[in-house]
Structure formats: structure tokens, C-alpha cells
Amino acid sequence: MKLPVDEARALVARVLARAGAAPAMAESTARALVLAETQGLGSHGLARVAQYATHLANGRVDGAAVPSVVRRKGGAIVVDAASGLAFPACELAVREAIAAARAHGVAYAGVVRSHHCGVLVDHLRPVAAAGFVGLGFANSPAAMPAAGGRHAIFGTNPIAAVFPRRGADPLLVDLSLSEVARGKVMVAAKEGKPIPPGWALDARGHPTTDAKAALEGSMLPIGAVSSPKGAMLALVVELLVTALIGGRYGFEASSFFVDEGNRPGIGQAFVVIDPGALAGADAYLDRLDVLVAEMAKDADVRLPGARREALRRRAEAAGIEVPDALVARARDA
Secondary structure: OEEOHHHHHHHHHHHHHHHOOOHHHHHHHHHHHHHHHHOOOHHHOHHHHHHHHHHHHHOOOOOOOOOEEEEEEOOEEEEEOOOOOHHHHHHHHHHHHHHHHHHHOEEEEEEEEEOOOOOHHHHHHHHHHOOOEEEEEEOOOOOEEOOOOOOEEEOOOOEEEEEEEOOEEEEEEEEOOEOOOHHHHHHHHHHOOEOOOOOEEOOOOOEEOEHHHHHHOEEOEOOOOOOOHHHHHHHHHHHHOOOOOOOOOHHHOOOOOOOOOOOOOEEEEEEEEOHHHOOOHHHHHHHHHHHHHHHOOOOOOOOOOHHHHHHHHHHHHHOEEOOHHHHHHHHHO
């Protein structure tokens, strides 16, 4: 069923509230999931509603949690998500980081005792709206081995960045550090198809092209076949959102894809930088325009985020497809 975006948000919020989320948590999460769906990112959109609702119902998420700032020193901030869904805590962290960057030029806000944070770069949209540059990092339950290792230690550990532009959409960069999204392996397993070499290891730590065996094993980091670079980046992200701020390591968190398990307690971190404190706001925007113009000399170059923004605008005008099962669940709520 196709619904306007605002109706889809209300529907998702109703389902999450019925599962135990407080109104602010349900509404924040609904905004994020529907925004992901409008950008064509279904794996982080409405497909997550049932998972989040189950985690709320089973106690893996505290639906009454209220995030709060628990530590602050200059531009350094720690927000406790209190084992709730990640979105209200990430919103608070980004708001606090923007305010701190205005005062100090740069800020680092970490979120601890958190959960799945959805599309990482979407948390940075308010940073670009404020005219600032933003970076985002997150860990997740273990899915990838360390360089040379066989068992999963790191999550797919996404990295995101946003760069505002003068009179144009910001550059939106968002990538996970696995060679391929786990969702592609899941699709291959359902269809009974093999996966290419270099995507995954089986449960014994051996390379595999069997999708089902890969799901029982671990994903490989970017470039793992020829280089440890992806695993090193995953290590950097892991430490930025765990040891540095007090989050839980990916191997200490139960998978998001199981109903029962612990409260993940993983971390997110956001860096906000005021260009005015460095080169100057106008100088920054001028230099970014020069780079974009150079990139545009090649006809096939697509600016990061351009496709997402086009899809988002189209969906906001035409609505999004909402699964009938989700509509029925919301009506029951």
C-alpha cells in the first residue's frame, strides 16, 4: 500500500509504541526509518520495524529509556542511550555537538549503551544544515574478523561524512567496512545461489562461496583478499566508539538478527567541525565548489548522496510503499 510519508511515520510510531516504546522514542525512530525508506535504503527502513518491536517486547531495548548527557568537558560529550533505541540518543548527541562546535570550533559526541542506529549519515543532516562538517562512526555486533583472523570480532562498522555546499545539497558519504552488505548474502542464501570468493568465511574460518555457510560464519572486510586495510579501518572505528567513550565491543553484543539476547550496548560517535574556525566558512565553500566542478568534468561521476536525495524528494511527493502486514499491525495497535 502506498502512503504519504507523514502517514507512514505515524503508522510506524504506532507499532513501536504498541511494542513498548515511549512516544518520543517511537516518533524519533519512525522518522529515521521512513527517511531511510524514502532514499531506497529498505534494509535500514521499514524492514527494521518488526525487529525493533521484537527487541522492545523481549527487553533487549528499554522502551522507557531517556537519553542524557553524562559527561562533558569542553567539546567532548558522552550521551547515555540508557539501553533504548539509538535514535533519540543520536539526535541528542548531534544537537549537543553542534552547540559545542559553535563554542569551541570542533566537538566529539559519543553515544554509549546504544542499539542499531540505522543510516549513519542521516544523523549528520542537521550538521550540514548548520553549515558544519560532520563525521560519524558506529560499531555493531561482531560480523568480521581481525586482519589474519578467522572468527568475528568487529561489526561492519560504518563510517559517514557530510560536507555542506553553497546553494546545493550536501555531499553525503556513508559506507560499511565489509566487502559487501550482509543483506546480499542473505538474498543469495534464500535463492540458493553461490556468492563470489572474497565475501565471507564459514564457521570454521575458511573462505566460502556457500551463502548459507557464510551466514553462519563471518563477513570479510573491504579488500581483505589482498590487504588488511579494511580490517584496520574497522579496528579504528571499533576503538573510537568503545574504548574511547565506554561502549561495548561488537563481540560482546548479541546479534541484531536474533530475537533473544543481551542489550547490545554498542556505541556511536559524531565529530562536528565549524569551517569558520579553520579556513573560514566562505573559503571552505569556495574550495569545495572547485573540487565539485573538477569532479563534474567526467560525465559519469555522481556526487555522493545525489541519488539518495533525488529518491527522497520523489518519495516525499509521491509517498512510499508500506507492506500490508505492517499496515495491519498498526491497525491492530
